Amino acid sequence: MRIAVAGGTGVVGHHAVEVARERGHEVVVLTRSAGADLTTGEGVADRLAGVTAVIDATNVRSQRRAAAEAFFAGVTRTLLTAGRDAGVGHHVVLSIVGIDDVDSGYYAGKRLQERVAAEGGVPWSVLRATQFHEFAQQALSFARLGRFSLVPRMLSQPVAAREVGAALVDLATGDAVGRAPDLAGPEVHQMVDLARRVAERDGRRVVPVRLPGRAGAAMRSGALLPRGDGPRGRITFDEWLASR
Numbered sequence: 460m461r462i463a464v465a466g467g468t469g470v471v472g473h474h475a476v477e478v479a480r481e482r483g484h485e486v487v488v489l490t491r492s493a494g495a496d497l498t499t500g501e502g503v504a505d506r507l508a509g510v511t512a513v514i515d516a517t518n519v520r521s522q523r524r525a526a527a528e529a530f531f532a533g534v535t536r537t538l539l540t541a542g543r544d545a546g547v548g549h550h551v552v553l554s555i556v557g558i559d560d561v562d563s564g565y566y567a568g569k570r571l572q573e574r575v576a577a578e579g580g581v582p583w584s585v586l587r588a589t590q591f592h593e594f595a596q597q598a599l600s601f602a603r604l605g606r607f608s609l610v611p612r613m614l615s616q617p618v619a620a621r622e623v624g625a626a627l628v629d630l631a632t633g634d635a636v637g638r639a640p641d642l643a644g645p646e647v648h649q650m651v652d653l654a655r656r657v658a659e660r661d662g663r664r665v666v667p668v669r670l671p672g673r674a675g676a677a678m679r680s681g682a683l684l685p686r687g688d689g690p691r692g693r694i695t696f697d698e699w700l701a702s703r
């Protein structure tokens with residue numbers, strides 16, 4: 460089938476593209492670098508012709524509530540409007556485990572993205588995943604001072620982005636399920652420890668920070684961990700790090 464992957468060059472999106480192609484699907488990549496801007500809508504409609512399912516793995520690097528809400532709601536509305544016109548039958552969103560319990564600006568954007576998708580008139584699925592193993596690397600660039608990186612203290616049960624990409628393709632090639640069971644990795648870790656392990660290799664130093672307020676306290680005390688049963692990735696952080 461023909462699948463569109465919005466954000467198909469990103470950390471998780473490129474895995475979804477690879478997995479879908481390995482399984483014999485035709486993939487359309489929707490990114491600005493591929494000529495499709497989901498904020499302006501430019502280059503989107505024609506690329507959705509003949510597409511059966513859309514996977515949204517786009518991202519904005521802003522922690523500001525207004526910017527995150529504008530981006531995620533805007534991208535979702537663009538995809539749904541063009542998708543309805545093109546006869547897309549399934550809209551799949553990648554979201555994050557625990558966003559209801561942590562009131563950050565970025566997570567407000569993800570919550571709005573989920574609501575817009577659910578009300579958009581296209582059959583939908585939302586997969587919430589925990590932080591990727593790759594997040595430990597991404598976290599090193601959130602706030603830098605020379606060779607020091609400020610990394611928030613948070614408990615996480617990270618999962619390999621490759622396994623998240625495969626789960627997104629599994630969903631996209633089946634019927635819409637609404638909210639899917641949360642996907643997490645095999646082990647719970649302190650994110651600062653994981654970031655230090657990545658930083659050692661890059662010659663950087665990690666400075667742990669306690670994010671202020673209730674959101675910071677919730678992240679430190681496990682609000683981003685999965686609750687109950689759900690699919691679990693098998694690749695451990697150690698295995699992922701060794702394979703980098």
Ligand SMILES: NC(=O)c1ccc[n+]([C@@H]2O[C@H](COP(=O)([O-])OP(=O)(O)OC[C@H]3O[C@@H](n4cnc5c(N)ncnc54)[C@H](OP(=O)(O)O)[C@@H]3O)[C@@H](O)[C@H]2O)c1
Pocket residue numbers: 465466467468469470471472489490491492493495496497498499516517518519553554555556569588589590591593594597
């Ligand atoms: N990182 C994690 O640990 C984690 C965990 C769970 C869920 N998630 C979710 O996973 C999603 C992807 O995160 P990621 O870290 O893989 O993202 P990423 O590496 O930052 O990649 C973002 C992608 O979005 C595309 N993009 C950005 N703005 C766009 C626009 N206006 N139009 C079209 N494409 C645009 C980028 O391509 P161009 O720049 O070429 O446009 C790129 O392909 C996010 O929604 C995030 O909330 C992340």
